[in-house]
Structure formats: structure tokens, C-alpha cells
């Protein structure tokens with residue numbers, strides 16, 4: 414039944430090869446929220462899908478050159494209209510966090526689920542995205558009850574990453590979760606200024 418709830422919030426599946434098995438016995442503890450737009454600040458194209466499936470042609474935009482050879486993915490990608498694409502099933506390990514730590518543990522990919530929101534550090538997210546993110550995270554917590562925290566990439570890779578960025582409203586996100594789930598989750602964006610990324614120079 415809980416599996417079906419999770420399925421409900423996935424509109425499409427696109428298999429990413431950029432994943433592998435979690436270490437044996439891993440309990441999923443954390444949800445990591447990210448933001449991405451490719452090209453930067455441009456929404457609606459297929460470049461993120463291409464990046465996660467290793468089919469992005471670096472010649473199609475100058476900003477893509479630096480992405481050549483990257484092998485990355487996320488479990489989910491939530492577009493501006495709320496459409497949600499699953500690239501990696503949550504029981505597998507997606508490659509979204511890179512160098513990272515959470516509560517003393519390194520390699521957050523091992524024990525987290527990564528959700529990319531189509532967005533940037535410079536533009537507000539959409540109501541449809543908050544709604545879908547809340548529904549998806551709630552379904553994940555019910556499916557994987559070991560999840561007790563939600564953090565941004567900025568919180569687990571401080572100084573290196575800023576996403577989901579200053580326009581992500583953590584209060585709004587928290588209020589999109591059912592109250593009992595919000596109450597039992599530590600939501601990093603709510604509880605500490607020390608996680609704020611360094612200012613962009």
C-alpha cells in the first residue's frame with residue numbers, strides 16, 4: 414500500500430545508468446533537496462534528462478562544456494509544473510550529493526534520497542513544486558520510516574553547494590508535509606543558520 418502511494422507521485426520513469434547498489438544493510442535516513450536548471454536559469458528543456466542519462470551534447474550550449482563526462486543522477490526530478498520523473502528507484506544509490514556529510518557521516522549518497530527541483534538560486538519555485546515535493550517526501554517517509562531528516566545540498570556540502578538556494582522556502586516546504594511527519598522530521602533549512610552557504614562572491 415505504501416509503495417503505491419510513492420508510485421502515485423511519479424509521472425514518468427527514465428532509467429539513469431548513473432546509480433549502483435547502496436552498501437549492504439543501509440537504512441535510508443535522509444532526503445536531500447537540490448535545484449538545477451540547464452542551461453542555467455532556463456526551464457523546460459530536456460538537458461537535465463540528458464545529463465542524467467549521459468546523452469547531453471556539450472556542443473549544444475557553451476555552459477555544457479564543463480559537464481562533459483560527469484556521471485550524475487538524482488532519484489527524482491520535479492519540473493516547474495510539478496511533473497515528476499524518477500531516474501533511479503529509491504532503493505538504489507543515485508549519484509547526487511558528491512563530497513558530503515550529515516551528522517558526522519560522509520558519503521550522503523549511501524543513505525539518502527535525492528530530489529532535484531527545476532530551479533535556481535535566482536528564481537522562486539512554483540506552487541506546483543512545493544505541493545509535489547511535500548507529497549513525494551511524505552510518501553518517502555512512509556515507505557522508508559528510517560528517514561528522519563530533510564536537508565538541502567547546501568547543508569551537506571557547505572561552501573561547495575548552494576542549492577536549493579535562497580529562493581527555496583523551507584517553511585513553505587515544511588507546511589506542505591502532513592503535520593505528524595513534519596513534526597518527526599528534522600528539516601535542516603528551519604533549524605540552523607550555521608548551515609547557510611557562504612555568500613556568493
Ligand SMILES: [Zn+2]
Nearest residue numbers: 447448566576
Ligand atoms: Zn545539488
